[in-house]
Amino acid sequence: MTDGTSALPGSGRLRRPGAARKARIDRLATVGGRSGAPGAPGTPAATDEDTADVGVSLLRDAWRRLRVTPVFWVGAVIIALFVLLAVVAPWIAPHDPGAQLLIGQTSRARNSIAPPQAGYPLGGDTFGRDLFSRLILGSRQTLLVGVFATLIGLAGGLVLGVLAGAFGGWADTVVMRIVDVMLSIPSLLLAISIAVLFTNPNLTSVIIAVSVVQIPVFARLLRGQMLAQRGSDHVLAARALGVRRAPIVFRHMLPNSLSPVIVQATLVVATSIIDAAALSFLGLGSQDTASPEWGQMLGEAQDRIDSHPGLAFWPAGCIIVVALGFTLLGESLREALDPKNRR
Amino acid sequence: MLRYTVRRLLQLVLVLVVLSLLLFLWLRSLPGGPVTAMLGDRSTPDKRAELTSVLGLDQPLMVQYGKFLGRVAHGNFGQSTGVAPGDSAIGVFADRFPATVELAIGALLFALVFGIPLGYLAARRRGGWLDNAGVVTSLLGVAVPVFFLAFLLKYIFAVKLGWLPPSGRQSPDIDATRVTGFFVLDGLLTREWDASWDAVKHLILPSIALGTIPFAVIFRITRSSVLDVQNEDFIRTAEAKGLTNRTIRSRHILRNALLPVVTVTGLQVGALLAGAVLTEKVFAFPGLGEALSIAFTKKDYPVLQVLILASATTFVLVNMLVDLSYAVIDPRIRTS
């Protein structure tokens, strides 16, 4: 156990500067919500050894427990509906979300928008576009933001984490210094800093800004997992058998490190969607007028909240429900995958 | 412990130097710039060129960075160009730092005062209505965008009901004496009770908005760690030994469950700084977060540099303090 992950706030904590914070991220993501207490005296041993030997049995085990968890089903159903909506959106949206069909009844200057009417169940927005269609198509962009931000964050974290965790030594030092610098800036601040770099804010810039923030988190998580794996029996055994480094990393260490990563990824989808909305609120969101995104819709409707609450409440409600869905799924996955629950 | 602290501080300096160079290069690669921001729609190519050369922005980046480091060595981080033009960037930080600290303390207080007891109670009566309500609230708290919640709170409690002031730190017509810059504290020190009370009223709504996420996290951590601890052997032993509930509660469960709570609270500081950008903007609360969002729109480079470096410093320092506080809570660390 060379790393802080192993012995939570236990011995050796003060030996390695910064170990505590690193450990915390690992632990939070691994087990935090359900069992923040592996650090509790009694069980200084980490969960890593347990996860090291997971395999099909753990997954089956997890599924067995998930199946009977209502929280999981609520989350899963929300997400399934959301994804379904995003996929079929162009076919079920009654109107073009960019077309100013109701412009005749709209005046931004006089703050009048088209009321709900036949064919336009929610009325128009401040540009005379059909709010209902925009909400439906917004699911698409929102899903894109959530999923791509997570994937990019995951990919970046994977590269850094594997580099650091699998090789150790100077690679570890360099990578972790970079991660430290990134972690030393609060997440939203980092996202803002990246978002302002783009001269032409659009969906891509939002996704990049939101995803970069997640890279160090995933990196630290994976590194902790990999480090724990390095000392585990099956890796030692493989090494003793003369298996080369790459196969060990990719066949043994990585797959066994993934379950906390999956949990974290699920939660990050929700965070990304909310962060994207925050960027829009700060005026750094996508300026693309034709393709709607919920965060963008909410950000733009902020100052109309008292006169036309619907413009803000609909997208806000959608974001909350979807974020809740991913959070519920993530939390229930975390509980199910937590080896401590295998009792 | 001392060696550890010194080492952490040295590491901090290294991080700051790297960060300052990155920041410097990053700021200068941003589109637009202070010259544009100063000239606005009166700008002409001639004026732009003149201002650029007067400010030395046409020199090579490394020369500019060298000059910047030279000034920093003398404690001069430059003058604000957008947030509070004419004030030094350090001055802007000094003026606004107490505001954000007050807000962060308010938010943490809110989160801790409600999060820990509720989390404890929820765990003790697992599955009860309080538990369920708490879990749902905490999940919602994470899912609702901070700025939207802030806006709702402001709209309902300040604009519609008029119970609390909608924005700012203190009513301008209160002629308060400034001592430390912490308005609540100043009022107490100078016995200007009305000034203190007014400042507190201005803090309530932003603190709730900013404290929701920490509340949700602290609630969940407390709950789960109490759940874990009460299943531990030593609690069972204590119960078997016939210790009173009260003793078990205070001496064993809470104390042992607190450790992860402290950890998480420390980790929330970063989230607080970030959330402050949104909350302070909504409540026009003159703190660091608001300064930051103005600095971004007005391209106030010196202020951006100081604010980001300072927030990184705070973040790192707070984390160090959290690490050190383990030693206080968990005696086993002290000995090692």
Next chain:
Amino acid sequence: MTLAACANSNRDQNSSSSSSSQTGGAATGATGATSSADTGAAPSSGGSTSSGGAATGSSGSATSSGGGGGETDGTFIFGAAGAPSMFDPLYATDGETFRITRQMTEGLVTFKPGTADVEPALAESWTTSKDGLTWDFKVRSGVTFSDGTPLDAKAVCFNLDRMYSQTGAGATQAQYWSDTMGGFKGDTKTPSVYKSCTAKGASDAVVTLTRFTSKFPAILGLPSFSIQSPTALAKYDANDVKAEGDSFVYPAYATDHPTGTGPFVLTKYDKDNNTVTLTRNENYWGEKAKSKTLIFKIIPDETARKQELQAGTIDGYDLPNPADWDDLKSAGFDVLVRPAFNILYLGFDQKNHPALRDLKVRQAIAYALNREQFVSSQLPEGAKVAEEFYPDTVDGYTPDVTKYPYDPDKAKQLLAEAGASNLTLNFWWPTEVSRPYMPDPKAVFTAFKADLEAVGIKVNESSKPWNGGYLDGVDARKPDLFLLGWTGDYNTPDNFIGTFFSDPTSRFSTENAPWGATLSKALAAADSEPDDAKRNAEYVALNKQLLGEYLPAVPISHSPPAIVVSSKVQGLVPSPLTDEKFAPVSKTS
């Protein structure tokens, strides 16, 4: 509502009497009461038209409580959108700074409340030579600066010389001087209009110019050219501006000790709480301010300003979002609409796209834009479609110009004639900004994009933050089409079309047009024509050419900005120049 009504009547007055640039004096007391014995008519320049010294009556009816009502020791709290740069108006360019310094300092002349017409202030009257090069200002007697220094001709000349002899960083910051007067002392490239100022006795300040300009003396009413205390200027090193790193360091005078003759003096700038507090100048020469304390509370967020007003924690704020006007009015607030003294235009940059150098293409675009619908649906009430590059209250406006009513068929036909049926243009619009002439850039763009596409022009959209690439890009002449505008500083044609088109290498790239240099020369010639009638005729001719033969941009609209106050507030007169004075403002409880 009385105030809003008054604003309208002012505008009517303004438009009917504005054809003379040197409108004579008027009663200065804002309430119309004869508070100052010195109120006098200023003789206008030789031979030019002059209107008599009629009392303005501008706010006599507006101040419902007359002169006596209102709480005289109250506090008036105004919500400002940003922090002031500092308090020396010479170095300022931003409205937030000027709004504060306007209450503390005064110039030789000022603008009649509610109009852009010049009237006497620290100069009781003035005479001018026939060639318009020598100006004799009679300095008001019995006026002292707030530090006790008496105002005399020497103090006036000290101030003008100080502005003229700015150097280094100070010169780059004194932008209104370089905009209006040209260069500074010793500048050979752009020689200054200003030559010298000599004090003849205590009360005569004689200013000589190197050439005539139509801007003079109106520009002396700009806040930047306020007269400040020579003692304080010297004592606190007022000229000691330094450039350092990315920013400027201002001297103690500008940050802490501004000293003028105005009705208020600076008490404190509380940076912790973001408030600027002014107190009544009890020794003010004119009618004393109605409020004892005037507080500017800095609230950068627009929605927060509105809500503070609704919650009653501030008494007013500037530039309410037009979308909020109706809500605010129905909630009982007074939305005071200023006369629209601005212009929004769609600029053509003739640098990159050769098709834009063809007049027919530019005209086609003008016909393609449905400006009427845009103005009626997207701009606040009171907004008008612009037919020329400045509002009709400015000299040289003529109804007799080529007009471009909405006509998509004609647009298509013109495009076909020009052989530009497959046109693709880069259309730039700014984000993160709201200007008085353009409250909602996105709405402008969205409307015009649709119009252009309707006549078969493809639009490459490019949105950039105002300070983060938009202004830079427009100045670097990257777009083909762009949205920009201007709010007038004072009432001369040169302040509008001179600013836009004088420089052939400006954002319009008129250097690529055969008439670019000609236009530039004609603008300079018109500005330096001392004879009012001749000058007017020149501007009329220029306007006809601009719209009919040149069309370097399409004028879009004049949009009235507003200022909103609670219903308890009386006496605020909205000004087209945003030159609102808070001294006559009072508040009933």
